[in-house]
Structure formats: structure tokens, C-alpha cells
Amino acid sequence: MSETLFSKIIRREIAADIVYEDDEILAFRDIDPKAPCHVLFIPKTPIATLDDAGPEQAALLGRLMLEAAAYARREGFAERGYRVVMNCRDEGGQSVYHIHLHLLAGRQMGWPPG
Numbered sequence: 273m274s275e276t277l278f279s280k281i282i283r284r285e286i287a288a289d290i291v292y293e294d295d296e297i298l299a300f301r302d303i304d305p306k307a308p309c310h311v312l313f314i315p316k317t318p319i320a321t322l323d324d325a326g327p328e329q330a331a332l333l334g335r336l337m338l339e340a341a342a343y344a345r346r347e348g349f350a351e352r353g354y355r356v357v358m359n360c361r362d363e364g365g366q367s368v369y370h371i372h373l374h375l376l377a378g379r380q381m382g383w384p385p386g
């Protein structure tokens with residue numbers, strides 16, 4: 273897979289507002305936020321899209337969800353609610369081909385998404 277700017281963020285070659293990190297996951301604020309709280313949770317090992325993930329990545333994908341939920345809880349959004357989104361490829365709205373989970377919180381979300 274060709275490298276994306278998220279690999280450079282992981283290596284600290286591009287600055288980002290990092291809000292969470294562990295051995296497997298990095299989370300940082302989206303540069304173009306779509307909600308008062310908009311954080312991206314990414315695996316440190318790049319996977320291009322959700323369609324490229326396999327059963328061996330099930331635990332890692334689950335951890336992205338749980339770390340997003342834990343962050344939302346810590347930041348006081350759990351009771352009000354929030355949205356997590358993973359866009360897949362062109363029609364899904366994916367622009368960076370390094371899998372990432374969007375956490376959006378702090379405003380009322382509409383449905384269906386545009």
C-alpha cells in the first residue's frame with residue numbers, strides 16, 4: 273500500500289493535535305472539523321480501507337471503536353451521544369487511504385448523512 277499523510281503523522285513528520293496514543297492506535301483532531309469535537313482514530317499499522325481488513329484485524333478494528341467510546345466518555349459526550357463513522361472508498365467519501373474512525377460529537381447529528 274502506498275503511504276499516506278497519516279503515516280507521517282504517526283512518525284511525527286507532520287504535526288497533528290494528538291489526543292490519545294497507545295501501542296496500536298493514534299487519535300488526533302481532524303484538521304477540518306465537522307463538529308465541535310472531531311477526532312480521527314487510526315491504527316498505527318496502515319490498512320487502506322475497511323474492505324482491505326481481514327479477520328486478523330478484527331480485534332484492532334474493535335479497539336478503534338472502544339477507544340473512540342472511551343474518549344467520548346472522558347470528554348463528557350457519552351450521555352448526550354455522538355457518532356462514529358468509517359468511510360470506505362470513493363462513494364463512501366474516503367479521501368485518506370489509511371483506515372480511520374471519525375468520532376463526531378458536540379452537536380445534533382442529522383440522518384441520513386449527505
Ligand code: AMP
Nearest residue numbers: 277288301302303304359365366367368
Ligand atoms: P475521510 O474523508 O473519511 O478519508 O477522512 C479524512 C479526514 O482526514 C478528513 O476529515 C480530513 O479533514 C482529515 N485530514 C486530512 N489531513 C489531515 C491532517 N493533516 N491532520 C488532521 N486531519 C486531516
